[in-house]
Amino acid sequence: MQELEDRIRREGTVKEGNVLKVDAFLNHQCDVALYDAMGAAWAGHFAGRTITKILTIEASGIGMACVAARHFGNVPVVFAKKAQSINLDGDQYVTTVYSFTKQREFPVIVSRRYLGPEDHVLLIDDFLANGKALRGLIDICDHAGATVEGIGIAVEKGFQGGGDQLRADGYDVDSLAIVDSMDPKTGEITFRH
Numbered sequence: 001m002q003e004l005e006d007r008i009r010r011e012g013t014v015k016e017g018n019v020l021k022v023d024a025f026l027n028h029q030c031d032v033a034l035y036d037a038m039g040a041a042w043a044g045h046f047a048g049r050t051i052t053k054i055l056t057i058e059a060s061g062i063g064m065a066c067v068a069a070r071h072f073g074n075v076p077v078v079f080a081k082k083a084q085s086i087n088l089d090g091d092q093y094v095t096t097v098y099s100f101t102k103q104r105e106f107p108v109i110v111s112r113r114y115l116g117p118e119d120h121v122l123l124i125d126d127f128l129a130n131g132k133a134l135r136g137l138i139d140i141c142d143h144a145g146a147t148v149e150g151i152g153i154a155v156e157k158g159f160q161g162g163g164d165q166l167r168a169d170g171y172d173v174d175s176l177a178i179v180d181s182m183d184p185k186t187g188e189i190t191f192r193h
């Protein structure tokens with residue numbers, strides 16, 4: 001998606017440790033017009049698929065998943081929680097995910113009330129790096145007996161391999177920008193096309 005690549009080039013910064021900082025528009029300050037264009041792009045890619053629910057993971061996926069849902073007939077958006085809370089009651093699907101930016105493991109929790117075998121799920125997230133977050137969401141869908149129809153990602157860091165492993169496993173991964181390389185010294189970013 002040209003618009004997203006342009007924003008990454010203009011406003012993104014490359015940090016040591018394979019970190020691309022795009023928090024000016026994607027995952028801290030949120031450009032909702034860009035989110036809307038991203039939702040339209042995913043809707044184009046997944047046109048013809050039956051999607052009954054969008055599943056994402058807190059925190060950064062939530063905003064873009066909600067805007068994307070407007071392009072999928074306003075299906076409900078469920079976000080996996082990364083901590084137990086008194087607000088979470090009843091039976092839950094639980095798995096564990098290693099967080100790329102927080103560098104520790106988190107429980108990932110979805111109430112059984114909001115995901116079941118009747119669901120056809122689109123997974124949405126802001127970043128795909130090693131694929132840990134998505135593997136956790138897929139694990140939860142498997143436990144629920146739900147069907148994963150596809151995966152919509154804003155920024156995939158292709159050089160970290162998580163996306164290609166998911167594609168090799170048969171998942172339809174639509175990443176709107178795939179970074180093939182990035183250099184923290186020069187700031188140079190190359191995209192896969």
Ligand SMILES: O=P(O)(O)OC[C@H]1O[C@H](OP(=O)(O)OP(=O)(O)O)[C@H](O)[C@@H]1O
Pocket residue numbers: 027057058059060061098099100101102125126127128129130131132133134162
């Ligand atoms: O493919 P992976 O290696 O799993 O990396 C991608 C995940 O990392 C980030 O989440 P993070 O836990 O860092 O926190 P955030 O959503 O709260 O920013 C991002 O939002 C993805 O969910």
Ligand SMILES: O=c1[nH]c(=O)c2nc[nH]c2[nH]1
Pocket residue numbers: 018019020021022023027100101127128129
């Ligand atoms: O802002 C972010 N930048 C990244 O490079 C990244 N990788 C996973 N999750 C990420 N979030």
